[in-house]
Amino acid sequence: MAQPGNPMFAVHSFCGRAAAKDNEMKIYKSHGTGKFSGRSFRKIGENVVFERGVMVFHPENIEIGSNVYIGHNVFLKSYYKNLMIIGNNTWIGQGTFLHSGGGIKIGNFVGIGPFVKIITLQHVIDNDILQPIITREQIYKKVIIEDDCDIGTGAIILPGIKIKRGSVIGAGSVVTKDVKPYSIVVGNPAKLLRKRD
Secondary structure (H helix, E strand, C coil), rough: CCCCCCCCHHHHHHHHHHHHHHCCCCCCCCCCCCCCHHHHHCEECCEEECCCCCCEHHHHEEEEEEEECCCCCEEEEECCCCCEEEEECEEEEECEECCCCCCCEEECCCCCCCCCECCEEECCCCCCCCCCCHHHHEECCCEEEEECEEEEECECCCCCCCCCCEEECCCCEEEECCCCCCCCEEEECCCCEEEEC
């Protein structure tokens, strides 16, 4: 057992405080099965295709336009507040994860490649190393993707981002800043490659 004066004492002391914090946390609850029916959505258009394995949470806060394809094993994780809005003629590739705690608005004629992740919340992170990050306040920020955008396979879009009309996000990119209209951005963090106009 580490004693005061021993360098390992601080490690044991910190771990003990973290364990105590764990005991103060709320008990986790299931978010449900993800099963849904067309009638459970806030709004749904015509010719919406849900492939096998799609999971939907809080469909009462999801609006889907017409002629929309949602690929295999897509995860639409809406929330008890704010809306997820998916426009007309939009295609969402397999394995994509959309979390709309802060709200998501996807325009018309948007292509979202497989395994894209759109995140709308984050935990407050500061220099207090004694409080576990997972127990900190959550900040919710809306993500907006305007019409005629294309989001490449495996891209990650972080909270609060606005991707303006006609833009392209390269495969595997991590979008940390707003994207101006008709831009092609690539990389981690995503940077402007060139303009389309």
